Amino acid sequence: MYPSSFEYHAPTDVQEAVDLLVEHGDRDVELIAGGHSLLPTMKSGLSKPEVVVDIADIDQLHGVDHGEESSRVGAMTTYATVAADETLARSTVISEAAAEIGDVQVRNVGTVGGNVAHADPAADLPAAVLVSDATVRLQGPSGDRSVPAAEFFQAMFTTDIREDELLTGIDLSHLGENDAGAYVKKPSPSSGYALVGVAVVLETDGETIMDARIGANGAFDHAMRLKPVEETLTGEALDGGIAHRAAGHATDDVEPYLLMEDDTASSDFRAHLLEVYTERAIDTAIERVGSMTDTEAD
Structure with missing residues (x-):
């Protein structure tokens, strides 16, 4: 199908895009x-915008800037760029999540900002953003605004972005030398999106x-932190047994609805998957701390 007719604009800087909004x-x-x-x-007729603002040509939204304690990922940076960035791979979990998205063609075109702003419940990046102590950068007519990731994702396809604002980038805190992260998922066999x-x-x-910071997507209507799991892990020794014990709390305080x-999957099956993949993610992170510590000791 063809989309309905619309007015098209392609601004070349952020302020121009905001002015158009x-x-x-x-x-x-x-x-x-x-x-x-x-x-x-748009092609299916579910969305019929009167105006489309294409932000692909805004240079300041592309690329990754690295600092000592954090990195800023521009909104128009592709998944492929993030997945291949060595600094992000060493110091955050977002590159691992980006590498799990779709296929090569999707990763070469899809963008971090688009993914996070859209807030699809089954998207891969929101959970990684949540656990990265991240800050989402927005710009509107009143200037720049920063929103902690914990406050950004609100419900299915719903975020804290206002109608006259543009997501410009995401600041991600780096891991310390004894810290580690991981992202694992059970993909939908039909779409590749995360069942969990x-x-x-x-x-x-x-x-x-x-x-400990543990975030999940696919299981709920938006990405959420698993607080009971985090509380169980905090203060515990690094061993495989704690992963299993902590993962058993993945659905604590979660109403069935x-x-x-x-x-694709019932709520009961998703609850089971959530425990299984929480344990796998924790185990993977623990293994990475161990290898890092062994390397330093050598």
């Missing part, structure tokens, strides 16, 4: 980045888990 604020406006989410809905995906960051002193259910 303000100018057409009384109309149905959509931003387009990689287009993997918007174009299919779990991201883990463990802050350790080399022997004990000092702090909060678990996703569709033709």
